[in-house]
Amino acid sequence: MIFEVFRQERRGQAFAHAGSIDAPDLEFAEAWAREQYGRRQESEALWVVPREAVREVHDFPDELSKTYHRVDGYSLKAKLKEARERAQTAESAGALSADG
Numbered sequence: 001m002i003f004e005v006f007r008q009e010r011r012g013q014a015f016a017h018a019g020s021i022d023a024p025d026l027e028f029a030e031a032w033a034r035e036q037y038g039r040r041q042e043s044e045a046l047w048v049v050p051r052e053a054v055r056e057v058h059d060f061p062d063e064l065s066k067t068y069h070r071v072d073g074y075s076l077k078a079k080l081k082e083a084r085e086r087a088q089t090a091e092s093a094g095a096l097s098a099d100g
Contacts, residue, residue, distance in 0.1 A: 003029040004054055006047040007037050015047055026050070 002022055006015040018037050023029035026048065033048045 001025070001029075002051040003033070004049050004051055005029075005033045005037060006049070007043040008045040009043060011044050013044075015045075018043075018046075020051070021048070 001024065002020055003026070004020055005018045007018040008015045021029050021032050021036070023032055029048050030046075033046050037043045037046055
């Protein structure tokens with residue numbers, strides 16, 4: 001049976017795939033994972049999961065069109081440029097009213 005091993009390098013970090021282990025059962029897989037990925041204290045924690053339990057997800061529907069939650073959903077440079085232009089216009093208007 002194949003088990004996938006995910007390891008956390010430091011507390012608070014995300015888990016990352018470390019490798020695969022061929023073992024007869026979960027107990028053996030855990031022991032082998034500890035030996036391979038934990039004996040030198042290079043891992044804070046391990047996840048050992050049967051390969052059949054790992055599911056790949058492809059489709060992510062966006063029914064509410066909330067792509068703006070993503071960094072690539074709108075141009076941050078364009079938004080900053082607009083904000084700077086509005087700020088300059090407001091400063092110019094304020095300077096003119098102070099002079100008048």
